[in-house]
Amino acid sequence: MANITSKKLADKIAVITGGNSGMGLATAKRFVAEGACVFITGRRQKELDAAVKEIGSNVTGVQGDVANLADIDRLYETVKKKKGRIDVLFANAGVGEWVGVESVTEAHFDKTMDINSKGTFFTVQKALPLFKNGGSIIMTGSVASSKGFADFSVYNASKAAIRSFARSFTTDLKGKNIRVNVLSPGPIDTPILGPLPKDAIAGIISGVPMGRIGTADEIAKVALFLASDDSSFITGIELFVDGGVGQV
Numbered sequence: 001m002a003n004i005t006s007k008k009l010a011d012k013i014a015v016i017t018g019g020n021s022g023m024g025l026a027t028a029k030r031f032v033a034e035g036a037c038v039f040i041t042g043r044r045q046k047e048l049d050a051a052v053k054e055i056g057s058n059v060t061g062v063q064g065d066v067a068n069l070a071d072i073d074r075l076y077e078t079v080k081k082k083k084g085r086i087d088v089l090f091a092n093a094g095v096g097e098w099v100g101v102e103s104v105t106e107a108h109f110d111k112t113m114d115i116n117s118k119g120t121f122f123t124v125q126k127a128l129p130l131f132k133n134g135g136s137i138i139m140t141g142s143v144a145s146s147k148g149f150a151d152f153s154v155y156n157a158s159k160a161a162i163r164s165f166a167r168s169f170t171t172d173l174k175g176k177n178i179r180v181n182v183l184s185p186g187p188i189d190t191p192i193l194g195p196l197p198k199d200a201i202a203g204i205i206s207g208v209p210m211g212r213i214g215t216a217d218e219i220a221k222v223a224l225f226l227a228s229d230d231s232s233f234i235t236g237i238e239l240f241v242d243g244g245v246g247q248v
Contacts, residue, residue: 007035008228013083015039015075017066017123018093020051022190023140026216027090027223032058034224039079041066041093066093066119067111072126079130086130088227091123092140096155096192109154116158121165124180134177138226139166141184141238143246159184163238170236179235181226186242188214209244 014031018024019040028038028051037058042048043065052061062078064071079086095115099108120139127137144152145159162182169180187193187204193213196204205213222241225231240246 007033008224008230009088010035012036012087012227013039013079013085014088014090014227015041015079015086015127016090016092017041017075017119018140019090020044020047020061022192023185023188023216023219023223024090024092025051025054026220027092028055028059030217030220030224031088031227032056034228036088037083039075039082041071041075065115066091066123067114069122069126072119072122076126076130084130085132086127086135088136088138089124089127089131090138090140090223090227091120092138093119093123094140094159096144096152098151098195099154100151101153104154112154112158113161116155117161120162124165124169128173128176128178131176131178135179136227136231137169137173137178137180138223139180139182141166141182143184143186143240143242145184146246166238167236174235179226179231181231181235182238183219183222183226184238184240184242184246185219186214186240186245188216188219190216207245208242209248212243214241214243 014036016024016028019028020042028040031038039060041062041064045063048061052059062075139162141162142159144156145163166180166182
């Protein structure tokens with residue numbers, strides 16, 4: 001009799017950056033529930049420790065900032081020592097701040113690009129030696145990459161770069177059987193929306209055809225799909241999980 005209870009990520013080694021809250025934390029929980037051993041990162045040690053405790057088992061927290069290449073190296077040294085390989089990488093760490101174009105400073109520009117674009121690029125590049133035979137790389141994009149959201153110009157551009165990376169990585173890594181895809185959320189109930197007033201949130205919801213903001217777990221379910229063999233013939237795509245915001 002076939003084993004109908006087999007887990008989708010049984011015995012897989014997964015790395016999730018920005019795994020201490022929001023979409024990353026929800027995804028880490030799902031990956032562990034589906035049999036993976038997960039490494040998560042976060043910039044703040046206290047939040048990272050709390051996330052590890054919340055996930056409960058088969059998880060290791062490694063403090064670090066993806067904008068700091070030495071921190072990325074330290075992450076992968078830890079993975080190499082403990083497990084020796086990576087099967088799934090979810091390059092999810094990112095930052096977003098609402099700043100009008102006339103108010104953008106060099107510091108804001110550099111911070112956003114360093115974390116979202118540079119950080120994602122080197123998170124992928126430096127992981128490659130640990131991929132042994134195939135695998136799945138997922139990068140967090142955003143519906144903002146293909147929209148012109150006001151007061152979000154630097155963020156919009158930083159996420160557009162990730163979509164471009166996925167196309168190039170797909171070509172570069174096809175000989176290693178590594179699949180590369182972008183998961184692009186729309187408005188999701190995560191800390192990035194925290195600073196916005198209620199009327200701004202209402203305005204965002206009014207632009208969502210499904211009439212609501214998404215949940216972190218709805219992102220996690222799609223990340224699981226892209227990580228698992230359920231998506232074995234999918235590479236190079238941008239999969240929008242946005243309630244229709246970018247589609248109509």
